[in-house]
Amino acid sequence: MKFSQTAQIPVAREPLWNFLMDVPKVAKSLPGVESVSRIDDTTYQGALAVRVGPIKLNLQGKIILEEQNKADWRATLRAEAKDRMAAGAVNGKTSMTLKETGANQTELLVETDVNILGKIGEFGQPIIRKKADAMLKEFVENIKKQLTGE
Secondary structure, three states: OEEEEEEEEOOOHHHHHHHHOOHHHHHOOOOOEEEEEEOOOOEEEEEEEEEEOOEEEEEEEEEEEEEEEOOOOEEEEEEEEEEOOOOEEEEEEEEEEEEEEEOOEEEEEEEEEEEEEEHHHHHOHHHHHHHHHHHHHHHHHHHHHHHHOO
16 A cells, blocks of 8 residues: 655754654654664664554554665655554555755655555555554644644
């Protein structure tokens, strides 16, 4: 399943980039993240609790920062997580691209390609897509709040 969202962040590109490259800090902006800890320079482990329809998922897994290309203002990360209780897993890749649109205005493009395995995947794309879109919108709003203090 592929998702794409664009948002205008009222912050210059450089501070937004620095913020987004700090995985534990960014994780606090994602709804449902319970913990994130660093394993090495590009790998983190974490836990996410999220409700999809009638099921509450407790995903445990890793986030791997695969690309940090400041010249192109593009970063890619891969996530692999499992929920033992719901017998499912989520594997996905997310890329973020920053485009300066003004002195203190940056366009953030987030593209995600995710595979949902097991019982979680049985919900069907419309419910999962709706939840993912809602989480992405909340994520962007939280980033704005953290960076602008609003």
